[in-house]
Amino acid sequence: MSCTVAVVGAGPIGAATAYGLTRLGVPGVTLVGGEAGHPAYRSSGGSVCWHRDDPAKAAMIRATADFVRDRVAAGAPIGVRETPYLFLDAGVLVPALNIAAADLVADLAGLAAAGGAERADLGTVRRVEPAGGGHRVVGDAGTLDAEVVVLALGTGNPAVLGERALPGGPAPVEKRQLFVLDLPVGPERAGLPHLVAAVGAGWAYVFVKQTPDGLRLLLGQEDLIEDADLTGPVDHLAELLDAGVADRFPFLRGAAAERVLWGVDHVDKHPSVVAHARGLLSVHCGSAVRSCVPIGQRAAAAVTATLGGAR
Ligand SMILES: Cc1cc2nc3c(=O)[nH]c(=O)nc-3n(C[C@H](O)[C@H](O)[C@H](O)COP(=O)(O)OP(=O)(O)OC[C@H]3O[C@@H](n4cnc5c(N)ncnc54)[C@H](O)[C@@H]3O)c2cc1C
Structure with missing residues (x-):
């Protein structure tokens, strides 16, 4: 060929x-x-x-x-x-x-x-x-x-x-993970913006995404927990919630990860x-x-x- x-x-x-x-x-x-x-x-x-x-x-x-x-x-x-980013600390909404x-x-x-x-x-x-x-x-x-x-x-x-x-x-390269949470997403949550908050030395963000299983809340983070295992997912959710994420997003308290989406990116x-x-x-x-x-x-x-x- x-x-x-x-x-x-x-x-x-x-x-x-x-x-x-x-x-x-x-x-x-x-x-x-x-x-x-x-x-x-x-x-x-x-x-x-x-x-x-x-x-x-x-x-x-x-x-x-x-x-x-x-x-x-x-x-x-x-x-x-259409899911605008709401930066909670700055009080700024960005179209996305x-x-x-x-x-x-x-x-x-x-x-x-x-x-x-x-x-x-x-x-x-x-x-x-x-x-x-x-x-x-x-x-x-x-x-x-x-x-x-x-x-x-x-x-x-x-x-x-x-x-x-x-x-x-x-x-x-770096590992990236998103935790797909087991919390219900009813009509009162479906229109939530993509919420971003400073936590410790890093950031956490929560957003609603359409998945094959329906609407789900996803949680991601930057610079909060470093994870050098590039071979597969690691469920850090409990650790993240304890590290201050649950204080910034109290509605996530007690959530578990249904799945961890992961990959390696530049x-x-x-x-x-x-x-x-x-x-x-x-x-x-x-x-x-x-x-x-x-x-x-x-x-x-x-x-x-x-x-x-x-x-
Ligand atoms: C958890 C997570 C969340 C992310 N969230 C976002 C986000 O919200 N917004 C955003 O913009 N980006 C996000 N990214 C980053 C984004 O997914 C990547 O930057 C992007 O996919 C890179 O595109 P690419 O085409 O270079 O590589 P890839 O998406 O990896 O595509 C490369 C293709 O090449 C194939 N391939 C690789 N090696 C071989 C081989 N040897 N032989 C044959 N085929 C091969 C792969 O199977 C794949 O089909 C996220 C990444 C992860 C892991």
């Missing part, structure tokens, strides 16, 4: 990159899918919001939110709720969306397919090696040759890049598009669900520059 551009990894960044390429009219795009490893987007809280003082990131999030709103208005099946990340990924991949992108599943991708004037993507279930390869495997990029990974080592929330060799790019970004649409455009522009240089 061969193509012009192989986008390897069909999460938010890969799907958005394939869509970005087809929008630019690049022929011969193949989106290499599969669900190897632990796809971060499948555990994502789906928050599309930015509240820190960073205009560049804020613009990327606005672009993604606008894209989602336009697609929903056009009838695309993307689960979406909560989306089903898997729906957004499916929609972007569908748009890429409608624009002519092919789809391939090579199983777990192991490496990329030189082939002809381009590269060969080698997976457990097959290979694909391409003039340009874009790796969009999330935190799985370094394993495939091997010694071509970033100088200085792979970009730092710490840096700014996109990185890196050329490791001629025609071999990688893309990554933390909290990428909320900014994937412009990241895909940026990666697509880098690919067209590479193709232009090669021809």
Whole structure:
């Protein structure tokens, strides 16, 4: 099998990159899918919001939110709720969306397919090696040759890049967890905003999300409990409640975790598009669900520059 551009990894960044390429009219795009490893987007809280003082990131999030709103208005099946962030300490309300990340990924991949992108599943991708004037993507279930390869495997990029990974080592990653609480969400709670409060040296947040089991309250935290176990979920809920979360959110007292959504994400929330060799790019970004649409455009522009240089 061969193509012009192989986008390897069909999460938010890969799907958005394939869509970005087809929008630019690049022929011969193949989106290499599969669900190897632990796809971060499948555990994502789906928050599309930015509240820190960073205009560049804020613009990327606005672009993604606008894209989602336009697609929903056009009838695309993307689960979406308007859930503003309420910062309890500052008394500030910030508009925000909560989306089903898997729906957004499916929609972007569908748009890429409608624009002519092919789809391939090579199983777990192991490496990329030189082939002809381009590269060969080698997976457990097959290979694909391409003039340009874009790796969009999330935190799985370094394993495939091997010694071509970033100088200085792979970009730092962190574990993220969300506790799906066993508390009822009736009509009186369904419209709660996304509540954010300072707790100790960190933050805790509670929000209502549509899950396959119905509306649920989810609890997350930053900088309260560090957890270096990157291999699976750990239920820290009781510890978090005792650490001050139950004082800030008394209605959570006595809650248990029905499930823990977890994954590993990049710490840096700014996109990185890196050329490791001629025609071999990688893309990554933390909290990428909320900014994937412009990241895909940026990666697509880098690919067209590479193709232009090669021809
Ligand atoms: C608990 C949790 C909550 C989060 N909440 C939010 C949030 O509210 N808002 C937000 O914006 N972000 C959130 N994030 C972060 C967000 O999910 C990630 O930043 C985003 O998914 C990264 O996108 P990606 O496309 O780079 O990687 P991924 O989402 O990981 O997708 C990569 C794809 O490549 C595949 N893959 C990986 N390795 C291989 C391989 N070797 N072979 C074949 N396929 C492979 C994976 O299966 C997956 O399909 C959260 C993450 C977690 C874990």
